[in-house]
Amino acid sequence: MKIALVGGTGNIGTGFAVRWAANHEIIIGSRKADKAEERAKAVLQILDQEGTAWGTDNDSAIAASDVAVLCVPYDRLTSVTGDLKESYDNQVVISPIVPMNYNGKFFQYCPPAEGSAAQRVKTMLPEGIKIVSAFHTISAAALQAKDWELKADTLMCSDYPEALELVFDLTREIKSLRPIKIGPLAASSLVESLTPMLLNAARKNKIKDAGICIVSERRDA
């Protein structure tokens, strides 16, 4: 598959590139094509040149892709969705975006009027684009460490079963990461809001590389 990492020069974009470049064509997007090209070279270096990654501007990356992952901070969302609306055609769009802030005491979830970042994405992209909300609680550092087994779950929401299945498959390519269905896109706030909760847990209890895993209470399960 051709996977565009929109704003993929940053933390989580680099992590996805490291995990998926062996099996897919990774197109790193940026506001500056040369920055994206540099990042693609750096990713291939991490992978000892075993993989496919190249860089370009965000709109060309989206236009060339089957799957586009929105790897920008929430407050930059419009610049890679509404502003580049024309570049989207029939992609599956993955949103790992979490709208949150730190109020001086704890991290808190700050959803937009639409209910969640993923629902806001939906309002800014052409009709029919299949959005999957996923990967919010997966740390970029863990993704970038190419040999790490993640031992975590990633909780996902979508209105499109086939798109969700595709993202399940991409998730399973990341060592030990387990995809978990939560519900339709309207349930995305439940999943996005776990990130500030996790950051608070990590910070206040000194847990390194905290993640989330759903367990069964039954000992024989």
Ligand SMILES: NC(=O)c1ccc[n+]([C@@H]2O[C@H](COP(=O)([O-])OP(=O)(O)OC[C@H]3O[C@@H](n4cnc5c(N)ncnc54)[C@H](OP(=O)(O)O)[C@@H]3O)[C@@H](O)[C@H]2O)c1
């Ligand atoms: N970091 C994590 O561990 C993590 C985990 C789960 C989910 N997430 C989510 O993933 C998203 C990206 O997080 P991140 O930590 O990877 O972000 P980041 O490294 O701070 O930024 C990612 C990229 O955003 C682009 N960007 C910055 N300002 C922009 C603007 N005005 N217009 C367009 N693009 C702009 C930059 O790319 P260029 O300068 O190359 O254009 C930058 O490299 C966030 O929404 C976050 O909630 C992050």
